[in-house]
């Protein structure tokens with residue numbers, strides 16, 4: 337099938353490339369010509385495992401092309417995926433101006449039936465506004481459908497998640513739209529994937545409800561981690577103990593410094609606002625946010641309790657991205673940690689396998705902030721190592737080499753990637769896995 341994708345950010349790029357890889361003919365439009373040449377050579381401007389490979393393959397096969405000519409993109413296909421950004425505005429509400437802009441441009445170029453598909457995360461009933469906008473700005477009375485097909489892609493595994501969906505959710509208002517989606521996703525349903533066909537409003541709401549639940553699950557286990565620290569229980573025992581219950585599930589029960597990224601923080605805030613707009617108070621999600629913010633504060637307190645004074649201490653930080661497998665630093669815990677430690681006069685030595693370039697835009701190198709391209713180099717004469725992102729390479733380190741490089745063998749693990757029992761010879765601290773009392777350090 338021919339498919340138009342509008343937006344070449346994380347969602348648009350993965351969606352366009354993966355639809356092409358399934359044998360569809362895809363034209364992906366982006367606002368500016370920035371990165372256009374690179375994309376048409378199959379070079380992705382976003383680090384996402386496997387994406388560049390499928391981009392290259394499908395560019396060579398002529399199955400995907402990138403353009404900044406939105407009119408051409410709208411004319412190209414009867415199916416138009418809206419994958420533009422819906423960032424958080426100051427009020428916490430989602431800023432839908434890019435969605436409105438695309439809707440108006442579709443209207444102005446509408447001369448035959450189109451199925452317009454909201455893939456961007458939007459508040460419930462946004463499809464009504466998209467429909468109204470197209471009606472207002474289009475000439476004649478040309479038939480079209482507005483639908484919702486939210487994505488559930490995780491950064492770092494977007495290509496895998498697209499091809500292995502737990503479920504595909506589509507919200508439609510006509511039989512015609514439903515038939516198009518059944519054809520589009522036939523290769524998935526034939527493999528046994530579930531295609532959930534509902535209304536546009538329900539599909540829009542499923543996305544916010546899904547992300548907010550996952551964020552809440554993380555804050556729930558982090559709340560319990562605080563208690564575990566007081567009573568001396570390993571939080572992972574609790575996570576395992578409850579996670580075996582099929583109704584709970586072990587995923588997203590990994591305690592640590594908390595969630596970041598461009599989705600959970602934004603979507604939880606937007607969902608709270610959506611509820612407020614309908615006269616409801618989503619206190620549970622407000623508490624989810626509070627717990628998540630507190631985890632960063634607690635981590636800074638832990639550093640202070642362990643190091644006492646930070647001034648002139650060499651503190652190494654492994655992990656700047658908001659999670660492993662991505663170069664994305666949006667809402668990353670490392671931002672708060674670096675900002676606050678930078679105020680204490682510590683010498684920060686930062687390493688991340690992918691996110692350094694993005695992080696450097698926020699924190700320029702200076703006499704107190706140094707970036708390293710080798711994680712062991714970053715450890716030389718260090719007084720403490722902080723683990724902030726759960727990169728796989730950090731789990732396979734040579735602990736003897738680490739101890740030999742550091743001035744003090746102190747590791748404060750914000751992602752619980754090490755097991756306490758193998759950390760002999762280190763002062764090892766983590767989240768929800770030990771009673772922390774100053775006296776233990778002083779003796």
Ligand code: UDX
Nearest residue numbers: 487488489490491588589590594595596597599658659
């Ligand atoms: C999330 C949703 O998982 C995805 O379905 C949606 O489409 C977009 O938002 P993403 O934000 O890319 O995906 O990453 P995810 O793997 O969900 O992790 C989000 C944050 O939660 C990261 O900061 C991660 O470190 C943290 N996390 C995740 C935990 O702290 N504990 C966990 O057990 C899992």
